[in-house]
Amino acid sequence: MTDRKKLIIAIDGPSGAGKSTASRLLAERLGYLNIDTGAMYRSVALAAHRAGIDPENHTALEELCDRIDIRLEVDPRGGLRVMLDGEDVSMAIRTPEISRLTPLVAAVPAVRRAMVTLQRRLGRDGGVVLEGRDIGTVVFPDADLKVFLHASARERGRRRWLELKEKGVEVDLEQTVREVVERDRVDMEREEAPLVRPDGAVDIDSGMLDVDQVVRLLLDEVDRTLRKRRDTGAARKG
Template identity: 50%
Template structure:
């Protein structure tokens, strides 16, 4: 029996990870946060004082480290770098910027794609990222392009960082969001774009519960077809 796959793409701060995780739980699917894989590589580069945009140095780091993905007793995805759990450490603004840079390196995307596809081949998955529906899983059963205004996404990220104890100001977060949008949409390797057969969902002004209900209804209808 073939496995079902749900691809959720969209810009930074659109709520992909939170909603994808909740969707996976509701459907009994495996949740895969692909952005966390790139964040882990960015963290490894930053720890070594390497510019995440330097392709040669980043590839050297990639071939010299071990990145693992696991699931804890809490049911959440955890990222491991050389055996150490770095799940919380990869959520800082510096690592976010670094992840955008390393993910623009074509050889990095090629190297990590097999890991993502293997997961989708072995389990029913909900996978979120920037190019899941266009590159990683072009044959996904359901494709969603999740978005919200830059201001809305910046507000959400700002509040998330404050809850984690990270000292930031809203205007800085907004500038980072806009800059990342530009990098993600203009990169040559698998740029952020909506797949032709993806359903666009704008969550601006919607609560998390409203967005979840909307997405679950959409997904269930499409899986039933």
């Protein structure tokens, strides 16, 4: 049982729904650790790409997971640094190529088992905000607060397109939307931990909201969860 003020918060949803930014800002407001599980899978995909490993080669991917070291470190300038074998790969894991490769690697059972084990170890003591696609269903199905954050595929594609343009990457908007739709299909149809709305999750559509509005909604849900926990504790004492 975690400390009553140290919640385990699970934020799930499809690619591009704003999970990473909202989770990071929520964690900063609460003084919690932010665990970007998607960055972990992206790191495996990057390592596999560099090693020339085909995503269909499950044995090689399992061996890769056994030997690489993935860490999430707080960046003094804000946010997280994603470290792969001591190298900061925070930018390298966000390229279109790695984005396309990640869902294929993440669908491999051995990869998911390795990452879930790491995620549970990082989050078991509470005081964490974990974001991904299977946090509330597989990693921490009994999380204190579960949220499903989503938006339409077109809106998520538009956001991704703008993000890449800001980085100087010229991509076609319609192609980006098609890639988002395909990513959704892979995530929802995979046999191992498919993307679904967790039971009991709070549903938030971020399509018409800015990030500050999303964070405010999340903070309201945290307050509601803490009040419920306090009320339950008081009732037991009574």
